[in-house]
Amino acid sequence: xxxxxxxxxxxxxxxxxxxxxxxxxxxxxxxxxxxxxxxxxxxxxxxxxxxxxxxxxxxxxxxxxxxxxxxxxxxxxxxxxxxxxxxxxxxxxxxxxxxxxxxxxxxxxxxxxxxxxxxxxxxxxxxxxxxxxxxxxxxxxxxxxxxxxxxxxxxxxxxxxxxxxxxxxxxxxxxxxxxxxxxxxxxxxxxxxxxxxxxxxxxxxxxxxxxxxxxxxxxxxxxxxxxxxxxxxxxxxxxxxxxxxxxxxxxxxxxxxxxxxxxxxxxxxxxxxxxxxxxxxxxxxxxxxxxxxxxxxxxxxxxxxxxxxxxxxxxxxxxxxxxxxxxxxxxx
Numbered sequence: 395x396x397x398x399x400x401x402x403x404x405x406x407x408x409x410x411x412x413x414x415x416x417x418x419x420x421x422x423x424x425x426x427x428x429x430x431x432x433x434x435x436x437x438x439x440x441x442x443x444x445x446x447x448x449x450x451x452x453x454x455x456x457x458x459x460x461x462x463x464x465x466x467x468x469x470x471x472x473x474x475x476x477x478x479x480x481x482x483x484x485x486x487x488x489x490x491x492x493x494x495x496x497x498x499x500x501x502x503x504x505x506x507x508x509x510x511x512x513x514x515x516x517x518x519x520x521x522x523x524x525x526x527x528x529x530x531x532x533x534x535x536x537x538x539x540x541x542x543x544x545x546x547x548x549x550x551x552x553x554x555x556x557x558x559x560x561x562x563x564x565x566x567x568x569x570x571x572x573x574x575x576x577x578x579x580x581x582x583x584x585x586x587x588x589x590x591x592x593x594x595x596x597x598x599x600x601x602x603x604x605x606x607x608x609x610x611x612x613x614x615x616x617x618x619x620x621x622x623x624x625x626x627x628x629x630x631x632x633x634x635x636x637x638x639x640x641x642x643x644x645x646x647x648x649x650x651x652x653x654x655x656x657x658x659x660x661x662x663x664x665x666x667x668x669x670x671x672x673x674x675x676x677x678x679x680x681x682x683x684x685x686x687x688x689x690x691x692x693x694x695x696x697x698x699x700x701x702x703x704x705x706x707x708x709x710x711x712x713x714x715x716x717x718x719x720x721x722x723x724x725x726x
Contacts, residue, residue: 408543412527415523417446419524420443422520423516427513429512430508431505431507432510434496434497434564434577435513435564436496437560437584438517438557438560441489443489444482444485444486444549447485451481478545479545480594482546482549483593483597486549490590493580493583496580497580498577500574500576501578507564507567510567517561520557521561524551524554525550527550528546528547528548528549528553528554529547531544531546535547545594549594555583555587556583556586559580559582562579563580564576606634610634611714612714614632615713617672618717619713623661623664625696627686627722627723628690628693628712629647629648630716630718630721631644631645631720640675640676641673641675641676641678643677644682645681647661647662647665647682647684648684648685648686649684649685659683662681665681684722689724691704692705693706693707693710693725707725708725
């Protein structure tokens with residue numbers, strides 16, 4: 395529990411740094427816009443407003459997700475990370491639309507740009523800071539299973555891509571004096587970050603709707619398959635829910651019907667301990683014990699079973715497909 399509290403405190407502290415840097419970089423881009431009068435720079439600055447809003451939203455969601463369970467939230471508050479990540483993705487897409495609008499407006503009306511050398515250096519510096527901050531945020535989010543930190547990191551890196559597009563356009567315009575180029579580049583990168591925003595929204599919605607994570611499911615099933623005991627006749631009806639960095643696993647385990655309640659509970663505990671040791675996340679389990687039936691005999695590997703009614707046929711390999719089925723494993 396103390397380890398989890400330290401992890402949550404660490405994530406919140408890191409998100410505070412993201413928020414602080416977001417404000418500083420936004421101010422820097424406003425200065426560059428005032429110096430250059432570039433619509434592309436203005437669009438990049440407006441996209442940074444989304445960074446600032448998203449950073450503070452992420453900070454709030456991490457604080458809320460770290461709260462313990464209560465009567466109103468028996469599974470905790472981890473789902474808020476999916477909500478805020480979804481809003482952040484939507485804001486990214488809106489920023490992309492803004493960039494496209496400003497770029498199109500510049501192509502139509504035309505503008506003379508000023509002090510491009512200053513603008514190039516300032517915007518390039520913000521791009522470098524954004525990229526490395528985004529890289530660190532993604533790596534930290536992946537190591538701690540935080541969708542908020544991953545979404546913030548991707549947002550910062552997508553901002554880096556658009557910012558580099560602005561830098562490239564400014565450099566080209568600086569040497570060629572062809573002023574419509576920076577607007578055209580802004581249009582292209584505006585479309586790109588709309589796509590990035592869509593992917594973040596899609597991922598957050600899948601979490602809210604408890605969409606199955608194939609990679610996570612395969613990881614769990616692989617642990618069970620590689621460490622299964624012959625007494626575990628089958629595992630079926632498995633479901634995995636994600637609550638922020640935490641998991642909730644439901645499943646049915648089939649055990650010999652003649653086991654005492656104490657023996658059956660011990661085997662169920664062995665399965666839970668196995669998964670808990672091999673999952674780098676906080677996990678809650680809700681396992682239901684099923685007694686074996688005659689249909690289980692062909693897949694049961696207990697050689698000296700005293701009540702076997704049918705011959706053993708073969709060992710059934712546990713896969714993501716058959717472990718998630720609602721019925722016991724059988725051989726027709």
